[in-house]
Amino acid sequence: MALLDPHIAIVLGAVVMDLFLGDPRTLPHPVVIIGWLISWLERVLRQRISDPRLAGVALLVVTVGVSYLVAAGLIYLGTLVAPAVGFLVALYLAWVSIAARSLHVESAKVAKALERGDLPAARVALSYIVGRETAQLDEPEVIRGAVETVAENTGDGVVAPLFYLMLGGPALAIAYKAVNTLDSMVGYKNERYLEFGWASARFDDLANFIPARLTGLLMVLAAPLCGLSSAGSWRILHRDCRNHASPNSGYPEAAAAGALGVRLGGANRYFGRIVEKPTIGDPVRPLSLEAYAGVVRLMYCSEAIMVLGWMALMLALKVTI
Known part of the structure; x- marks a missing residue:
């Protein structure tokens, strides 16, 4: 009966749906709405709050709060209609919070x-x-x-949403996606967003602190299952995890570089x-399509282990309880 626990069923169902279906193309996607x-x-808060940092804090609080409450509310309303409807709503929200298949599909085009x-393509x-810039x-x-994109996004596109989904259900996973979307839209260190996007960028760092380090450890464990080096992954993870401007991205990139034997x-x-x-890692092997295939395997194996x-x-x- 334990295997029928709704929380386990939602997590497992979401992972399977993502693996086989990827992101839904014809249904409303929460990230687009966020x-x-x-x-x-941004338009409203910039007009009404003169202090850009304060406006940015308000943006973070309102966006994450609304995202969580709407997701939780939809699940609750679905449950009022029928428990099965609530389950399906929760399953859908969990499914669209994970991006392993999408990451694979988009990177595979390269x-x-x-x-x-066709190098230009x-x-x-x-x-x-x-x-x-990629033109040259x-x-x-x-x-x-x-390789860097797949490695880094294994953290914030796969492991992190799964972490929050497992921790607090679909509503918390959607709240995490809101944090991640805020960082991708306003978390830039340029004139427009340096102050306004400060809170979103820092909160994204905080939200990914544990998942990024967990991703590095998962990659170390996954490496031998993918025909890669677990010892190399651990060595480079320990040595180069801080060789990155981001306080988090260096962990999955270092673990992947060590497993693959490449320099990033x-x-x-x-x-x-x-x-x-x-630089991250040592150039034991050349950066080749084999390295790309290896990092994709590493992503899926890390997800499976988690x-x-x-x-x-x-x-x-x-059982113990």
């Missing part, structure tokens, strides 16, 4: 273009999933961008300016 809310609130020998495909990148640098980081071009970043480990813990707790 994005609309953020854009509207790899498929390279397999065809690969550069364009990469430009949709990274912030750096050679093939290894394009692959580096794809280095120079990137943003708005016509070269930015030198610390889900199975959590299910085992939940079932063990039920």
Whole structure:
């Protein structure tokens, strides 16, 4: 009977739906709606609050609060109609909070273009999933961008939403997605958002603190299941996890670089300016399509270990109680 626990069923069902279906294309996606809310609130709050930091704090509180309450309210209203309806609403919200399949599909467009020998198309495909300029990148640098994106987003697109889903259900997972969306929309260190987006950027760092480190450890555990190096993953994770501007992104990137035996980081071009970043990992192997395939396997294996480990813990707790 323990396997029929609704919370376990929702988490497991959401992961399976994401793996086989990816993001729904014809249904309303909460992240899109949250994005609309953020854009509207930015206009309103900038007009009504003169202090940009205070306006940014209000944006964070209102966006995350509304996202959580609406998600919880929808589940509650569905349950009032019928328990099965509430379950389906919760399952849908949990499903769309996870992005493993979407991350794979979008990054695979880069790899498929390279397999065809079409470097210009690969550069364009990469430009949709990274912030750096891609027009002048050679093939290894394009692959580096794809590997870094999959590694980093294994943390905030897969492990983090699962962490909050497991911890507090679909409403908390949607609240996390609101935090993540805020950071992606206003968490920039430029003139427009340096002050206004400060609270969102810092809260995103806080929300990802545990999931990022958990992702690194999951990758170490997953590496041998993927034909990669667990020892290398642990060594580089320990050595290079802080070689990143983000307090969190270095953990999954270092674990992935060590498992793959590649070097990540280095120079990137943003708005016509070269930015030198610390390197992560050692160039034991070249940045190739094999490295990209390896990081995708690492993402899925890390997700599987997390889900199975959590299910085992939940079932063990039920038995002991």
